[in-house]
Amino acid sequence: MKETAWKSPSNIALIKYWGKYDVQIPANPSISFTLSTAATSTRLKYAKGKGAIKVFLNDTETPSFMPKIQSFLERTDNLFPFAQEMDFEVHTSNSFPHSSGIASSASGMSALALCMMSIKKDLGLSIDDFFQEASNASRLGSGSGSRSVYGPLAAWGKHAEIEGSHDEFAVPFVDVADVFKTFQDTILLIDKGEKTVSSSLGHGLMTGHPYASSRFAQAHENQSKLLTAMLDADLERFGAIVESEALTLHGMMMTSMPYFILMKPNTLEVINRIWAFREATKNPVYFTLDAGANVHVLYPESHKEVIMRFIDTELRTFCKDSSYLCDHVGSGPIQL
Ligand code: DP6
Numbered sequence: 092m093k094e095t096a097w098k099s100p101s102n103i104a105l106i107k108y109w110g111k112y113d114v115q116i117p118a119n120p121s122i123s124f125t126l127s128t129a130a131t132s133t134r135l136k137y138a139k140g141k142g143a144i145k146v147f148l149n150d151t152e153t154p155s156f157m158p159k160i161q162s163f164l165e166r167t168d169n170l171f172p173f174a175q176e177m178d179f180e181v182h183t184s185n186s187f188p189h190s191s192g193i194a195s196s197a198s199g200m201s202a203l204a205l206c207m208m209s210i211k212k213d214l215g216l217s218i219d220d221f222f223q224e225a226s227n228a229s230r231l232g233s234g235s236g237s238r239s240v241y242g243p244l245a246a247w248g249k250h251a252e253i254e255g256s257h258d259e260f261a262v263p264f265v266d267v268a269d270v271f272k273t274f275q276d277t278i279l280l281i282d283k284g285e286k287t288v289s290s291s292l293g294h295g296l297m298t299g300h301p302y303a304s305s306r307f308a309q310a311h312e313n314q315s316k317l318l319t320a321m322l323d324a325d326l327e328r329f330g331a332i333v334e335s336e337a338l339t340l341h342g343m344m345m346t347s348m349p350y351f352i353l354m355k356p357n358t359l360e361v362i363n364r365i366w367a368f369r370e371a372t373k374n375p376v377y378f379t380l381d382a383g384a385n386v387h388v389l390y391p392e393s394h395k396e397v398i399m400r401f402i403d404t405e406l407r408t409f410c411k412d413s414s415y416l417c418d419h420v421g422s423g424p425i426q427l
Pocket of ligand 1: 103104106107108109115121194196232233234235236290291294340381382
């Protein structure tokens with residue numbers, strides 16, 4: 092068998108993608124920090140065959156990953172027509188523990204999409220823009236995965252102020268003050284269990300949601316405000332928009348029908364501590380949430396020492412097994 096391998100990072104949305112249309116078209120634009128440490132490495136082995144697939148996570152065959160991979164290959168059939176005449180072995184591993192509650196879909200799907208693009212290139216098939224096509228393919232596997240192929244930030248979904256922005260792929264975004272290019276993200280692992288409601292299900296509940304249309308309009312506005320704040324290095328404005336986006340995401344979950352809550356009591360404890368610490372010390376430390384209980388603590392690199400001390404003394408106690416992951420803004424995937 093021949094092989095190709097990529098390491099692709101996770102990302103954390105600042106403006107949240109929540110709600111989509113068929114197939115994998117976002118209901119609103121989103122923008123994210125590309126992470127660095129949290130990543131998936133995927134080695135894709137391939138040979139002429141009849142579409143047989145085997146998936147291994149950390150060297151152990153993991154058939155539970157098959158449905159997502161099969162649906163990825165079906166949806167990307169016109170991008171990778173050669174896949175039907177090949178057998179594949181997907182060997183994948185994450186830099187973070189599987190049980191950490193950190194979603195591996197964005198990093199996993201983008202790593203796989205990049206491997207498929209490398210095969211396409213090796214076969215000499217025509218490619219206009221390697222990373223744009225990889226982003227498009229990643230999106231078909233997992234919407235947020237479209238944003239993992241570029242650093243330091245990536246924007247997905249048409250937005251009036253981002254030139255070239257598109258619903259089918261993400262674009263790299265660099266028009267931000269330098270402080271945001273080295274921003275830190277310490278991920279507090281509040282709850283390590285499997286999510287009770289999957290993102291796919293959650294997105295679906297935005298169809299017919301009573302606040303959907305105003306939420307989608309708000310995301311456009313918030314993205315405009317965020318772009319200005321990031322260009323102006325206005326940390327306070329940045330923090331206010333990012334925190335509001337996180338709480339709005341969870342507000343949408345709580346007002347869906349059926350309704351659900353993914354935050355845990357310790358998620359709220361941590362948020363309150365961050366607010367109190369910020370108020371008392373005026374340090375620029377903010378939070379965001381993904382579709383789970385974990386808290387992403389965001390702050391400039393220049394404040395690393397003081398914020399890490401705060402995390403260790405005040406926040407760590409609210410984490411499962413006192414655990415957190417230190418990450419920061421990164422530059423995107425690398426070919427292995
Ligand atoms: C809350 O990209 O995981 O993290 O497209 O169904 O795979 P699918 O959903 P997914 O949703 C991510 C939702 C989010 C917000 C975000 O990353 O923008």
